[in-house]
Amino acid sequence: MNRPLRKVVIVDDHAIFRAGLKAGLGPTIDVVGEAGTVEEAVPLIRSLDPDVVVLDVHLPDGGGQAVIGPVHAERPGVRFLALSVSDAAEDVVAVIRAGARGYVTKSIAPDELLDAIHRVADGDAVFSPWLAGFVLDAFGSGGGDGGAGAPGASADPELDQLTAREQDVLLLIARGYLYKEIAARLHISRKTVESHVSNVLRKLQLSNRAELTRWAAQRRMI
Amino acid sequence: MLFGVCGGLGEALGVDPVLVRLAFAVAAVAGGIGIAVYLAAVLLLPGPPPGAPHRPYRHRAQEALGLGMLLFVGAAVLSQSGILLPLDVLGPGVLLLGGLALIWRQASPDSAPSVPELAAQAGMPDSRDVARTLLGLMLVGGGALLFLRLGADATAFVSAAIAASIAAAGIGLLVGPRLRRARVEAEAERGERIRTEERALVAARLHDSVLQTLALIQRTSDARRAQLLARRQERELRAWLYGGEEAGAPQTFAAALRHAADEVEADYGVGIRLVQPRDAALDADLEALVAAAREAMTNAAKHAGVDEVSVLARVTDGEASVFVRDRGRGFQRALVAPDRRGLRESIEARMARHGGRATIDARPGEGTEIELTLPRKTP
Numbered sequence: 001m002n003r004p005l006r007k008v009v010i011v012d013d014h015a016i017f018r019a020g021l022k023a024g025l026g027p028t029i030d031v032v033g034e035a036g037t038v039e040e041a042v043p044l045i046r047s048l049d050p051d052v053v054v055l056d057v058h059l060p061d062g063g064g065q066a067v068i069g070p071v072h073a074e075r076p077g078v079r080f081l082a083l084s085v086s087d088a089a090e091d092v093v094a095v096i097r098a099g100a101r102g103y104v105t106k107s108i109a110p111d112e113l114l115d116a117i118h119r120v121a122d123g124d125a126v127f128s129p130w131l132a133g134f135v136l137d138a139f140g141s142g143g144g145d146g147g148a149g150a151p152g153a154s155a156d157p158e159l160d161q162l163t164a165r166e167q168d169v170l171l172l173i174a175r176g177y178l179y180k181e182i183a184a185r186l187h188i189s190r191k192t193v194e195s196h197v198s199n200v201l202r203k204l205q206l207s208n209r210a211e212l213t214r215w216a217a218q219r220r221m222i
Numbered sequence: 223m224l225f226g227v228c229g230g231l232g233e234a235l236g237v238d239p240v241l242v243r244l245a246f247a248v249a250a251v252a253g254g255i256g257i258a259v260y261l262a263a264v265l266l267l268p269g270p271p272p273g274a275p276h277r278p279y280r281h282r283a284q285e286a287l288g289l290g291m292l293l294f295v296g297a298a299v300l301s302q303s304g305i306l307l308p309l310d311v312l313g314p315g316v317l318l319l320g321g322l323a324l325i326w327r328q329a330s331p332d333s334a335p336s337v338p339e340l341a342a343q344a345g346m347p348d349s350r351d352v353a354r355t356l357l358g359l360m361l362v363g364g365g366a367l368l369f370l371r372l373g374a375d376a377t378a379f380v381s382a383a384i385a386a387s388i389a390a391a392g393i394g395l396l397v398g399p400r401l402r403r404a405r406v407e408a409e410a411e412r413g414e415r416i417r418t419e420e421r422a423l424v425a426a427r428l429h430d431s432v433l434q435t436l437a438l439i440q441r442t443s444d445a446r447r448a449q450l451l452a453r454r455q456e457r458e459l460r461a462w463l464y465g466g467e468e469a470g471a472p473q474t475f476a477a478a479l480r481h482a483a484d485e486v487e488a489d490y491g492v493g494i495r496l497v498q499p500r501d502a503a504l505d506a507d508l509e510a511l512v513a514a515a516r517e518a519m520t521n522a523a524k525h526a527g528v529d530e531v532s533v534l535a536r537v538t539d540g541e542a543s544v545f546v547r548d549r550g551r552g553f554q555r556a557l558v559a560p561d562r563r564g565l566r567e568s569i570e571a572r573m574a575r576h577g578g579r580a581t582i583d584a585r586p587g588e589g590t591e592i593e594l595t596l597p598r599k600t601p
Binding site for chain 2: 107129130132133134136137138171174175176177
């Protein structure tokens with residue numbers, strides 16, 4: 001596949017994991033920097049201005065959101081892909097709401113991670129099956145009109161519910177389908193699949209839906 | 223107040239120092255024993271711990287004034303009635319209380335020694351301790367004897383009463399601090415033992431699981447097999463760290479499904495990616511769903527010819543569903559031999575018995591997905 005070279009910074013407190021990640025990414029990824037803490041990561045990202053930051057949800061001196069916070073506004077071109085082994089859903093949601101474009105688990109296959117980094121660099125959203133399943137659960141299971149009038153709803157009610165199509169897409173992601181497989185199954189283009197996922201990401205970031213917080217607080221990803 | 227004896231004793235006994243002072247004042251008035259004991263205590267008792275806060279001067283002055291007045295009144299009463307310090311009570315009293323003070327001082331842990339130090343002391347008391355205790359006991363015994371012998375004269379009644387109460391107090395003083403020290407030691411020892419046992423438990427667990435797996439992986443040249451071993455170990459460790467269920471049958475739907483997935487993974491060497499956002503209490507229907515899902519996972523592992531199977535388990539208020547998907551070779555229903563009963567019996571018929579259904583979406587060359595759905599009666 002003809003992919004442009006991407007500048008990537010890896011932020012993870014385990015040096016061994018960083019080394020393994022770096023080794024598995026191949027020629028289309030140029031790992032320009034590595035950091036193990038929030039304190040190291042923020043100035044590094046500012047000076048290197050990478051395309052994508054692969055960011056561990058958990059860092060010794062604060063969550064991944066502590067890295068995104070100071071960088072996100074001043075460098076909107078830097079995109080964040082969150083990654084973790086096993087974390088409370090609360091932490092994952094916090095990182096995504098801080099501005100990460102996607103979330104994958106550390107057990108992801110190397111080629112899938114490569115794909116995820118390129119997609120995030122392109123401005124798309126990346127949902128792992130786990131995140132898709134949990135978002136589906138968090139936004140409730142009613143149809144496209146479900147969840148209306150939920151307590152703690154946002155000013156914009158559109159943010160508090162998923163459309164039927166978005167639910168279809170999320171359900172297929174959770175079931176383990178790739179974007180191109182989803183496109184084929186739903187008879188839509190791959191671009192449309194991507195825009196549905198981006199919309200879900202936006203809702204996840206902006207919705208004030210009370211269930212979201214409650215849901216995240218209760219669940220641990222295992 | 224003068225030397226801080228009352229305050230210190232009050233603190234050591236857990237009694238308001240004012241009460242201790244009152245007791246001393248009464249003892250001082252009733253024959254001067256209090257004064258003798260006070261002096262003995264000044265000489266014998268350990269000083270306050272270095273970090274102890276000093277109370278404001280005003281309070282101490284106030285108390286001193288109060289006690290002074292009491293003493294003054296007491297002295298006045300004594301001189302009026304003419305009972306001034308009968309020697310036969312004062313002498314043995316000093317002996318007795320001196321002995322008690324000695325024992326108290328040696329038995330009471332005035333500094334907090336570290337755990338190993340305490341343990342060493344418990345095992346083998348040092349000879350100075352023994353000598354002090356003996357001396358104390360001798361003094362107490364002598365005092366008591368003297369009391370008894372002098373018990374025949376005019377002040378017999380008073381002396382006997384004082385002797386009895388002092389003996390009782392002495393026993394309390396003798397036994398109390400030792401009991402306290404023993405308890406402190408026992409607790410420290412117990413805490414240490416629990417910590418040691420926990421560490422041993424974790425070590426044993428890691429040895430039996432993680433270390434064995436790592437050793438196995440090092441000897442495995444097949445990357446695929448190493449990956450499976452690592453994944454299986456990861457699941458086990460995670461279940462142990464976060465699951466909290468050590469042994470026995472799984473109690474919830476999610477745990478039961480994970481258990482089934484783990485077994486299929488182990489039996490057929492296929493990775494199973496399990497996503498299950500919401501859990502539910504396990505009932506007969508959900509057990510059947512898990513059993514059917516297990517059969518579907520087994521089929522995928524055996525026949526699809528893939529490394530990985532994706533499973534999504536969804537629980538909503540109205541229904542529970544499990545999707546088992548592989549990207550394998552797929553199959554055509556019509557071509558499945560009629561004697562292969564897994565699909566029909568273990569999956570379709572089982573789901574039907576519990577009011578659910580199984581939908582099989584198999585496309586030759588594109589993979590298979592089995593969707594199992596079960597209505598739920600209770601939300």
